[in-house]
Amino acid sequence: MHAREDFNFTTVNALVGTAPVIVKGTVLSAEPGRKVGGVEDGGVDQARNVTLRVDSVLKKGGYTIPSTLTLEEWGWDAAGNAYQMEHLTWSQVGDTGYYFLDKDVMLTTWRYASSQGRVLIKDGVTKSSADPDGPLFPLIEGRTNSDFYAELKRLLDPANAGQLTVLPQPVPASGEQQNEVPDDGATEPVPDGSTDDGSEPTPYPSST
Amino acid sequence: MSAAFALCLPFTANAGHDDNGTDPDNRSQAVKGFNLTANGTKAMNHGKSQLERSVITTSWGGGDIEVYDKDYGDNGWHGYADCTDWNALWTSCDIIRVRFNQYSYKTSSQWKSLGCHEFGHTADLGHRARSNDTDNNSCMREEIWPLYYDQHDLNAIKAGT
Numbered sequence: 001m002h003a004r005e006d007f008n009f010t011t012v013n014a015l016v017g018t019a020p021v022i023v024k025g026t027v028l029s030a031e032p033g034r035k036v037g038g039v040e041d042g043g044v045d046q047a048r049n050v051t052l053r054v055d056s057v058l059k060k061g062g063y064t065i066p067s068t069l070t071l072e073e074w075g076w077d078a079a080g081n082a083y084q085m086e087h088l089t090w091s092q093v094g095d096t097g098y099y100f101l102d103k104d105v106m107l108t109t110w111r112y113a114s115s116q117g118r119v120l121i122k123d124g125v126t127k128s129s130a131d132p133d134g135p136l137f138p139l140i141e142g143r144t145n146s147d148f149y150a151e152l153k154r155l156l157d158p159a160n161a162g163q164l165t166v167l168p169q170p171v172p173a174s175g176e177q178q179n180e181v182p183d184d185g186a187t188e189p190v191p192d193g194s195t196d197d198g199s200e201p202t203p204y205p206s207s208t
Numbered sequence: 209m210s211a212a213f214a215l216c217l218p219f220t221a222n223a224g225h226d227d228n229g230t231d232p233d234n235r236s237q238a239v240k241g242f243n244l245t246a247n248g249t250k251a252m253n254h255g256k257s258q259l260e261r262s263v264i265t266t267s268w269g270g271g272d273i274e275v276y277d278k279d280y281g282d283n284g285w286h287g288y289a290d291c292t293d294w295n296a297l298w299t300s301c302d303i304i305r306v307r308f309n310q311y312s313y314k315t316s317s318q319w320k321s322l323g324c325h326e327f328g329h330t331a332d333l334g335h336r337a338r339s340n341d342t343d344n345n346s347c348m349r350e351e352i353w354p355l356y357y358d359q360h361d362l363n364a365i366k367a368g369t
Binding site for chain 2: 172
């Protein structure tokens, strides 16, 4: 699945500065989670709930961090096909690493600050969930755990707080904004004809 | 065998930004929106018109690119594109689903940029970065909101579809 996310981090500094919560944890289990959408929304997708044991808290962003937390991943589509968000592969039981998290404002679950927000430790070496072709990946991938941990500690040292890059958090749209935001003058011809006839979406897998 | 193996695993593409989207099954794509808000319609219309600048021709109708929008909540994304009907080998897609998330506030230009971006994924484009879009004019960037495909994107669609 290819998404435009709230954040596309290009430095470890911005990832650390912007993610509200950073923990080191171990995956205990994973099971199907909540369902979202409906036929009229393109099908019902189902999330995957990962139970993460929190081994240590590096940044808590004002939250109370429990000893285990439920982390939401994606998922399955309406046809039951598994998919992942960008390069963030499904967590496996026993995975250990650093998790850059945010709290879902409406749910009890946690989510990744972005699909780049997981750094697994495999055989003492870091494995990034960032795009291998992107700028963040080479800054993380293949480092020793001790080296990466030292960078996190340095960035999170209160003495260095002024050096952290903190990207602005997205602002939830109000009901009126969701209906329509004012046009800002950018011009583009709008094709003729209605495209919103309210008909049912094509069932899938398609029979055509 | 490869198809069976693919069905067992979460799917994703692993290639460069030029062919890291979803490969459509042809260069004639029908676009259909389902109960869209005004912002979703704006994004869809702009994405379709941008796709028209490429080798892909578009029309209105179901069966190729299907567009939805909703308040999908605080899930960390503005929009995404995925395939709901792969061919037998999972190499190209008959029906590509685009979803726009109404949760986060976006300006009118940002909605259009989002439409351009997600429709770019339907034409097999992946993300661009500052390092390969130094003039900051591709809507396939993630951290800024350009309105259009640049020539690199258009060339990539031609090469990749």
